Amino acid sequence: MRYTLGQFASHAFLLALAFIFMFPFYVMLVTSFRAPQELFTPEFNWLPQTFTGAHYYIESLTATPVLTFMKNGVVISLGILLVQLLTAIPCAYALAKFEFRGRELLFAIVIFALTVPIQVPALPLFLGLNAIGALDTYFAAMMPFFLSVFAIFLFRQSFKSYPDEIIHAARLDGMSEWAILWTIVVPGSVPAIAAFSVFSLTSHWNDLYWPMIVIRSNELMTPPLGLAYFADSESGENYGALMATATILTAPLMLAFLFAQRQFIRGITMTGVK
Template sequence: MAAAPNHRASPRRASRRRLPWGQIGTHLVLLLLAVLFLFPFYVMLVTSFRSPSELFTPEFHLLPQEFTGLKYYIESITTSPVLTFMKNGVIIALGILVMQILTAIPCAYALAKFEFRGRNLLLALVIFALTVPIQVPALPLYLGLNALGLLDSYFAAMVPFFLSVFAIFLFRQSFKSYPDEIIQAARLDGLSEWAILWRIVVPGSIPAIAAFAVFSITTHWNDLYWPLIVIRSNELMTPPLGLATFADVESGENYGALMATATILTAPLMLVFMLAQRQFVRGVTMTGVK
């Protein structure tokens, strides 16, 4: 008797039919977007190794035709206080971040877990304040700092950002998802609201805090508008202001040294993001979960 035909497909043929074309298309689109976003950084890095004669030629080469080595990096460090610019950027960015966390966390906890009259109105004001750019209060802030004699200082560069409505909104969304049962149990155990906040709720919201830290540090490290208004001395220049020192009166911008300096000043931000990448993704994805 002849054996019945085997209608089961071979594993190789079945795997071909189950080929996830949708996933392949998604990854191709993401790869294309990654190339588009990373291409300016690639040009910045390659330009820091090109000779001046290659910068204005009509042909574009992926690699330098004449490799200059570390010439522009040495020039960047020796002819300008790049390390001072980085130190100022660290002081200002971290100072703003610390004050934002200390002020935003209690406000967000009150909006998330306390029932009081006017809470929804306060939340609406927080959301409305997200739409107000720094250019709107810039003139009153400048006049006030000038009247107090506080211009050209670290405090002047940091004070407009001590209270972040974005941090309040982000932390409020994170605290909102924290179980009320745990907070009620801590209250029954005799813990104060301050202890509950800093010893229980905040440790459970580390991903949201890390996500905001990446946003805050990146924003204020790259900020040019406000430091350009209040900073006058070279000793207090932030990284974006420091890039302006590479202007040559006779030949224009020294693009090689400019790109080398931009690479040096961008590297810390990329390192911070790489170290906080996992917490950043978790913080962004979890703050909307209730």
């Protein structure tokens, strides 16, 4: 009986947390179907009193280039992720499996770099990109994130748990270190890579700060920048279309997380166990 009550209490607590985290998404979805006169009523209604159908979604897709925003988000997020994996995986493998002077110091620098936010080097990066004429390009939106110290840390923890005996056996068979890394170690670390991919894609899909600095043209706007289309200094925000657009832009991330959920959870748990 005590075990059953404990289970009930833990599940009730988790359901309460789930409700707290999911409630803003519910409000976003319901607001995208509400009539304008319902948005500022003093009482909260769980369902729309006047159902507008797909009106706001049609307005979002026809009045603004939402599909262009999504394309830019896909190009930038996937481009950043690809370069991050190509740079972080070899670095993490070297820190995890190679013995060389200064390895611990180098790893300490990686840990220290985790504490540096993008706002710190933002001005020098902006001036450098402006000097080479690279502002308002995909490269400018992606370049500061090509090297991820968080990825190096996460993959290093995963690679350290990989059996050294397998790597030694592969070396005795004449395999090069690059072949060992990409054909043996990386396939065995898919959960950690999937977990980082979810973090990276979510972060850069939702990033507003850096694209707002370096992106100027509407053709290159990312999803968060595209939401500014619905701000009007005279008539105010078009909240219905804004929430419809936010729903459209959020859906790919939620689907991607559901698709990679199992690998994401495995990656988080495995990198925390030596």
